[in-house]
Amino acid sequence: MTSNATRESTRPAERPRSGTLLAVEDLRTVIHTARGDLKAVDGVSFTLDRGETIGIVGESGSGKSVLGRTIMGLHTTGPTTTISGRVMFDGRDVQSLGPKDLRSLWGSQIGMVFQDPMTALNPVKKIGVHLTETLRKHQGLGRTPARERAVELLDLVGIPDPRRRIDQFPHEMSGGMRQRVVIAMALANEPALLIADEPTTALDVTVQRQILDLLGNLQAEMGMAIILISHNLGVVAGRADRVAVMYAGRVAETADAKTLFADPRHPYSEALLRAIPRLHEPPHVRLAAIDGAPPNMVQPPVGCRFAPRCAYAQEDCRTVLPELEPAATGHLFACHHPVNRGEN
Amino acid sequence: MIGSPLDLWKEETLTKVLKRVAELVAVLFIVSLGTFWLVSKMDTDPAVTMLGEGRTEAEYAAVRDDLGLNDPLLVRYWDWLSHAVTGDLGKSVVPPYNGISDRIAGALPVSVELAVLGMGMALLFCIPLAMWSAYRPGGRVDRLVGAGALGVLSIPSFLAGLLIIMVLANGLGWFPRAQWTRLGDGIGQNLYHAFLPALTIALAETAMFTRILRNDLVTTLQDDFIMSAKAKGMGPVHIMVSDALRPSSFSLMTLMGIGLGRLIGSTVIVEYLFALPGMGSLVIGAANTGDFVTVQGAVLVIAVIYVLTNALIDASYGYLDPRIRRAHV
Incomplete structure (x- = not known):
């Protein structure tokens, strides 16, 4: 599969494998709507160690997705949103980072897997471009090395015949395959934290299990911490070290x-x-x-x-x-x- | 010879193209028949137009016979059409009685160039304006551009043209007015003279394009794949250009296709304002002098261009969205 030499050379820096990675302190996300202030996240605190998995479980509307996005810094204080509390990621206060610093964090230090693989990929872009653009941005790879790495990544997430698949469009793949691509995209730069927001909800049951197993295997290999968001306790069971309801x-x-x-x-x-x-x-x-x-x-x-x-x-x-x-x-x-x- | 997927694909493509061509021919047939019929109902009698006042009954009958006006409509149509497909659109019935194909060959490049330049400019203006507006919907830029577009749209094009002439030609003296240099006489001079009329056309189109593209961009930017591009750390410019623009440009392309065909026949006002020898002037002039043969020929040519442009636009949807490449048509 992947030769270790290229893997090591593309890795940003050797990271410690233990210690606290993420500390969320009394986080509140208030979204200003026409009907009033919606307290989507209302005082959440937890910590996450490197390589650890926390499952966040709750029913629809419990604020778990907003929590994931606030941790990542996708929601920031602005005209429609007010955020208080702190998110310390790897020693940095995410809410205090400017847009440029945030973008260098996203996709490289924090990866995100979305709920619906049918809509998370751009329908007019080939699979390969989805992967190479993040590799080129964060690792400064040239066209050819980025493509080679993209093929390796597709192979890594268990997509057969990656050299052919890389030139296909999203609509030429099944939901499960697309979710594998989304995972490859999120993990392309070997982030320290992966936020998986309902990663299997849109998939059928047999595929759900494959995707969860894949995430587990990749975690064992890459050592990233995972925030596994789901409405389904069954998904979290056996995959998470800790659970927050x-x-x-x-x-x-x-x-x-x-x-x-x-x-x-x-x-x-x-x-x-x-x-x-x-x-x-x-x-x-x-x-x-x-x-x-x-x-x-x-x-x-x-x-x-x-x-x-x-x-x-x-x-x-x-x-x-x-x-x-x-x-x-x-x-x-x-x-x-x-x-x-x-x-x- | 159907074996490999490639052969199959070629087969499918060929069938699609043939189907499409058959459709186009049918459309052109209907359009040309319709035009021919309408023009035959014009209340000017071409024989009278040709002969003028002092005519005898015998002369009149001879000319009518010569022009084939005594034949049934379908016979005349067939006669005209069979010549038209060879490129011969007949001769004008008013002095100097010259060939219509030549007159169109003189006027068409002017109109096509104006339409293409105007559209090109509009496209060039509208993409950055729409992106800038869509970046923060309801923000200051969005409201300013929206109001500007509405303002420009509400100005009739003759007024816009007059303003442009006043400021850029008469006031600042940067551009000439009311001159035309053919493309063959030097591209620099030609573009220099074409700039103001093209700008006049581009203004209204820009306003329309900007609003359409801005709306589609705003919708596309709500899509999940935009969030996932953002979560990869892609910057706003990259997301706009590389992720949002293509899926948002269907309405724009459709509008452009319709607009391009429309502009070629209907830039009369701009042609008058800048004294340009284009298709609009040709058709209006011919209609006013009862030159029905010229009207017929010009309308046919405009229809052909219209139909071909829209076929090209349809083909471009496949480029814009790979999902429909093999789906239909």
Whole structure:
């Protein structure tokens, strides 16, 4: 496949493989809309080590995609958006970077994989150009070396016959193949962080697994950290070292993956877990759903955001917003009346 | 001989091209028949036009017979068409009775050059203006350019032409007015003289093109692939030129195709203003003097150009979007 010599020579610099890569501190993204200020991300904090994977799970509208884009700096404070809090990436405050510095970060230090591979590639550009333009920009490669590297990348993400595929257009490929191209694009410059925003949602189930396995293999090879955003706990299970469950712009609960799946403390996490269909349960049984809808984020509930839908909600839930509290080392949840109390 | 995919592709392409040509011929046939019929309904009698006042009945009958005016319409049409396909469009019925093909050969290059230059200028102006506007929709530049375009569109072209002459020719004296040098007499002189009329044409087209392209760019810039190009660290200029422009230029191309055909026959006002011997002047002059043969010939030539231009524009969609290259037509 790839000779190690060329791989090493195109790598920006040898990076340390441990230590904190990303620190998100009380991040808030407010989007100004005609109907009022929408608090898409409302005070999120977490850290991510190099080479680590965090799964961010929540239903549609919970703010997880906006969180990913804010971390990357794709959302910046401007006429339509106000951002507060801090994102420290590799020792640099992302929000304080100018457009030029941001562009040198994007695609080279932070890569992004989008939800829908059918629309993430420019329909009028050949596959090769999608890859070579980022290689040429960030690594200063010439036309021919960039093309060679692009072929290697296609090979790396498991696209058969890359020398032929590189001259095809996106519409000549299947969804799964296109998502492989999107991944190759995001990883072309071996970023330290990959943000995968619902990378498998638009794919059918068998392909979903292949893409997730591919991401895992590439992570083992390249050592990048991954933020895996999904609405599906099943996607995150077994792929993430840690999981953060988001609800209405806030982290409801975060723990290492095993703990969260075995011992959820927040009623929302518990409800999400129960909503996953299981093979060993009898057939034709109605799946557990969470009643109600996510709150309007222009005027969120005063107390706990989940209280209106929560089976365990008490009076204090509707008036006092719970903060994240530790249950054990690395296990935090924001709930006045947590579940599974006795099982610890 | 269908074997390899390449052969198959050639086969398909050939079929497509033949189909297309058949369509074009049909369109031209209908257009020319329509024109012929309409012109035959003109209430000027060419025999009267030719003979003038002092004519005898016998002379009149002889001329009518000579011109074939006593034959049925379809016979006359066939007679005209069979000559037309050999390049002979007949002779004028007004003095100096010269060949129509020659007159068109003299006027057409002027009109084509004006139309092409005007369109070229408009394209050159509209792309950066549209990109600049679309970069921040609703921003200061966008509003300024939008208002400017609306202003230019609301000025009739004769007024715009007069203003241009006033400022650039009479006022500043940078360009001559009311002169024409043929392309054969030196390209520098020719462009120098063609500049002002082309600019007059370009103004209104620029305004229209800018608005259309700006709107399409704004829509394209919402697409996911723009976000993914941005996430790769591509700069705004790269994204505009390399990612957004091509998928946004369908309406522009369509408009250009229609515009180019339209301009060749209808730049009369500009031709009058700058005293240019183009197709517009030819047709209007002929219609005013009852020279029906010239009108017929000129309309046929304009129709051919119109149809061919639009066929080219259709072909260019395949370049703009590879997804439709093998899909239809």
